[in-house]
Amino acid sequence: MFDLYLRRHDRINNWDFVDRSAPAVIGMYLLDKPKDILYTLARSSNMWERRTSIVCTHAFIKKGEIDHTFQIAELLLNDPEELIQKAVGSWIREAGKQDEPALKRFLNEHGSTMSRVTLRYAIEKFDKETRKFYLSMGK
Secondary structure, eight states: OHHHHHHTGGGOOSHHHHHHHHIIIIIHHHTTSOOHHHHHHHTOSSHHHHHHHHHTTHHHHHTTOOHHHHHHHHHHTTOSOHHHHHHHHHHHHHHHHHOHHHHHHHHHHHTTTSOHHHHHHHHTTSOHHHHHHHHTTOO
């Protein structure tokens, strides 16, 4: 399935297709394998491949592995597509549920330069005062 998914990624043309399949097909397959393909996808000109690179890390997050989520998020921080910005914010928020200090370190470093969309998605589960603090950093 992994090979077929990547070979026919040109047929994926909707955020819902990515979000429903990437964690299971790509993420689960890569749990015990090198993750180089994710960094290639993150640099793709195809927005659905870029979204796949971050969304599939949900499989890693569920296993307590968050490093790749933050590394790929860093590559995608300046992505012009709102659907990528939303995915980055959502998945760093999910990684933050495993390790809130890691999320806060990421936000402290990048919060002032990331898109408002990404920032809002990333902080939506924080308490009001913490959200206010991070929103004061945003663009």
